[in-house]
Amino acid sequence: MQDTIIQLEGIGKSFKVAKRSAGLVQAAKALLVRDYNVVEALKDISFSIGKGEIVGYIGPNGAGKSTTIKVMSGILVPDEGSCQIMGYTPWTDRVTYVKNIGVVFGQRSQLWWDVPVIDSYELLKDIYKIPRQMYEDNLRMLSETLDLAEFIRTPVRQLSLGQRMRCEIAASLLHSPSLLFLDEPTIGLDAVSKLAVRQFIKTINKEQGVTVILTTHDMADIEALADRILMIGKGTLLYDGSLEQLRGRFGVQEKESLDEMIVQLYKEHQI
Amino acid sequence: MRLYFKYVSILFKSQLQYRASFWLLSFGQFLVPFTVFAGLYFMFERFGQLQGWTFFEAALCFGIIHMAFSLSECFARGFDAFSGLVRRGEFDRLLVRPRSTVLQVLGSQFEFTRVGRMLQSAIVLGWALYSLPVEWNTAKVTTLILMIVGGVFIFAGIYILMATLCFWTIQGLEIANILTDGGREMAQYPLNIYERWVKIFFTYVIPFGCVNYLPLLYILGKQDGNEWFYMLLPLAGILFLLPCLAIWHIGVRHYRSTGS
Amino acid sequence: MRAYVSVWKLRFINGMQYRAAAIAGALTQLFFGFVFIMIYMAFYSHSSGQPPMSLKEVITYVWLQQIFLSFIMLWFRDNEIFDLITSGNIAYELCRPIGVYPLWFAKLLAQRVTSAVLRSIPILIVVFFLPEPYRMAWPPDLPTLFLFVASLLLGLLVIVAVSMLIYISVFWTLSPTGSTLMISVAGEFFAGMIVPVPLMPDWLQKFTYALPFRWTVDFPFRVYSGHIPQTEALWGMIIQICWLCLLIGFGYASLRRALRQVVIQGG
Known part of the structure; x- marks a missing residue:
């Protein structure tokens, strides 16, 4: 058994969502009193992840994927349950904890839009207080494996989406985190960039032993990368195991697409 | 502190990418308070004085508060523009970084075009100081500087309060x-x-009076009472920042428990 | 014509959603009104001689300014139009079977009217019930009120025509913020937003009278308080109409030129 790096126990989180209603009277009332719906985003989520794993975290939109990622990255404080990651509780030791993780939000950029990529990196170096030697080594390694050299001095706004995503991933690895969260890293990328990103994730996982947790809607990502799948729906954990096991359970042929299998699985759980 | 300068330099580079717009905007920023000051000038020209205050005394008042305002807009703009940051969901990004949120938000924006505004305030300030028959000594100069600093802190505090509100609405x-x-x-x-x-309201709640009007009485020799008291009043502006920061941290905690 | 009405309606409904913003705006404007009036009162309290405007007229002027702020602000930003121009998406707008100038005109007009409806009415009610000396005065008689409404609406059209020119200028400058800020600051000053025109020095008044800006603020507001007599007001409205034709004509022509350029460059 590998060392566990992440241990989640009974994590639960609910949100109050203000009811929005049409009509002038209702709207006027809403100014004074708001009606709330309580939405349970996460219900009793428990799992543990070992060092060096690549875990695919899947589920339909609104199932609680990003809430879980937010809890694990220390952004959000859950209502109940405990979470130990590398000996830290993410939401209490935020500043010391986040030095050890890298986060990529696929839909948002952490790079400064108008300046060359390298300037953003220099700033990150100071934010994370990365020692010069380590920064240079990492930068060299990253720009070699991700082919950044040709556009590292170009302002971000002039980069293509694929180039930008490669820069984003590199940015979140400059401080040598041992845990990497990737939230939809391949969204909107063309085939070439997708393959490059996947290849890179594999490489850093193998060579640096970085544990990777990725959410995605692209089942091909999962197939190419993940040793293990966590599936979440309506805030509860529905499946935890390998892709092969899942295939076996459905008795599907290789031919049948993964997407269809997942749809079937969603249907089965009525989500 | 070094990190803050790093932020400043990267934002400076960004803004220089749009050079023409940068200069035009700076000039526009020069013009905004200029018309307001012209208004003040014309009012004095028409009416002569304002309840015992001469034009240059009022100009000093104007110069100090506008200087403080433009400095605060320059440095604390990140909080002023915070609603955009929250709406774009970029606050999450700040939370996964190992630095204090206050520093990161401060570093998220820096408005260099306010230099225009600053220049205008500096000219008014210089003109008023030159024209007023004040005998300057160390104490008065210190007070003047404290007044501007205190003003910057008050504006910054208000920006922080408003930014905190963004966590709710x-x-x-x-x-x-x-x-x-x-x-x-x-x-x-x-x-x-x-x-x-x-x-x-503007003395005890938002202490603008403490960084502008009251110490100005001392500088102009109009105060009655202890000089030291008037001199040190601008510190109230600095104190004002403390509760604002405390409220900010409550806001951050709220954000982290609701994620909205 | 139906198309413009639809654009108009959509904008209106859209704007109505921002109630909280409207309440906040109304409170803010009330506060500013108070501050400005206090400043004027302080100036007037020791004035020697007869100022060209009475304090009561100035107070009315200040309130009108706060109430109709969205009618008279030169700078009322519509990012949609900017984005259209700077991103080159203007091509979509050209695909529609209606003229771009009237379309944008309707849009900008609707924006101001919506904002005014939401913000003005609460302030309008409040200011008539304020304690003296802050209370807003009624116009001297009914015809004056009609003249005021007519001149205010004409002024509104003038200001939309001016702001159209600002938008059109973006075709050439491509950067909305700098140049527009300068025009709006200068324009608002010459409209009498900072100091009422009669309180300006004589040399500046002459200059101001030669520009179109004062017809949007100074003129209707002084018609309201009777500071401008009724016959003079009627003549003024004719001048407003002249300016309006001139500005619209000029705007129309420059937009045509700008669009031709876009078509030639291919976006």
Whole structure:
């Protein structure tokens, strides 16, 4: 058994969502009193992840994927349950904890839009207080494996989406985190960039032993990368195991697409 | 601190990418308070004086508060523009970084075009200082500097308060203008011309009076009472920042428990 | 014509959603009104001689300014139009079977009217019930009120025509913020937003009278308080109409030129 790096126990989180209603009277009332719906985003989520794993975290939109990622990255404080990651509780030791993780939000950029990529990196170096030697080594390694050299001095706004995503991933690895969260890293990328990103994730996982947790809607990502799948729906954990096991359970042929299998699985759980 | 300068330099580079726009905007920023100051000038030209205050005394008042305002807009703009940051969901990004949120938000924006505004305030300030028959000594110069610093802190505090509000709602934030723009417009004239409730509010709640009107009395030799007291009043502006920061941290905690 | 009405309606409903913003805006404007009036009162309290405007007229002027702020602000930003121009998406707008100038005109007009409806009415009610000396005065008689409404609406059209020119200028400058800020600051000053025109020095007044800006603020507001007599007001409205035709004509022509350029460059 590998060392566990992440241990989640009974994590639960609910949100109050203000009811929005049409009509002038209702709207006027809403100014004074708001009606709330309580939405349970996460219900009793428990799992543990070992060092060096690549875990695919899947589920339909609104199932609680990003809430879980937010809890694990220390952004959000859950209502109940405990979470130990590398000996830290993410939401209490935020500043010391986040030095050890890298986060990529696929839909948002952490790079400064108008300046060359390298300037953003220099700033990150100071934010994370990365020692010069380590920064240079990492930068060299990253720009070699991700082919950044040709556009590292170009302002971000002039980069293509694929180039930008490669820069984003590199940015979140400059401080040598041992845990990497990737939230939809391949969204909107063309085939070439997708393959490059996947290849890179594999490489850093193998060579640096970085544990990777990725959410995605692209089942091909999962197939190419993940040793293990966590599936979440309506805030509860529905499946935890390998892709092969899942295939076996459905008795599907290789031919049948993964997407269809997942749809079937969603249907089965009525989500 | 070094990190803050790093932020500043990267933002400077960004803004220089749009050079023409940068200069035009700086010039525009010069013009905005210029027309307001022209208004003040014309009013004095028409009426001669303002309840015992001469034009240059009022100009000093104007210069100090506008200087403080432009500095705060320059440095604390990140909080001023915070609603955009929250709406774009970029605050999450700041939370996964190992630095304090206050520093990161400060570093998220830096408005260099306010240099235009600053220049305008500096000219008014210089003109007023040159024309007023004040005998300058170390104490008075210190007070003057403290007044500007205190003003910057008050504006920054208000920006932080308003930014905190963004954790709950991003609607109706225009009301903040009462405190920032309103405070500025009001404090550019000596506080004694206003009604009691305005005086009380802007002395004890938002202490603009403490960084502008009251110490100005001391500088102009109009105060009655202890000189030291008037001299040290601008420190109230610095103290004002503390509760604002505390409230900010409550806001961050709220954000982290609701994630909205 | 139906198309413009639809654009108009959509904008209106859209704007109505921002109630909290409207309340906040109304409160803010009330506060500013108070501050400005206090400043004027302080100036007037020791004035020697007869100022060209009475204090009561100035107070009315200040309130009108706060109430109709969205009618008279030169700078009322519509990012949609900017984005259209700077991103080159203007091509979509050209695909529609209606003229771009009237379309944008309707849009900008609707924006101001919506904002005014939401913000003005609460302030309008409040200011008539304020304690003296802050209370807003009624116009001297009914015809004056009609003249005021007519001149205010004409002024509104003038200001939309001016702001159209600002938008059109973006075709050439491509950067909305700098140049527009400068025009709006200068324009608002010459409209009498900072100091009422009669309180300006004589040399500046002459200059101001030669520009179109004062017809949007100074003129209707002084018609209201009777500071401008009724016959003079009627003549003024004719001048407003002249300016309006001139500005619209000029705007129309420059937009045509700008669009031709876009078509030639291919976006």
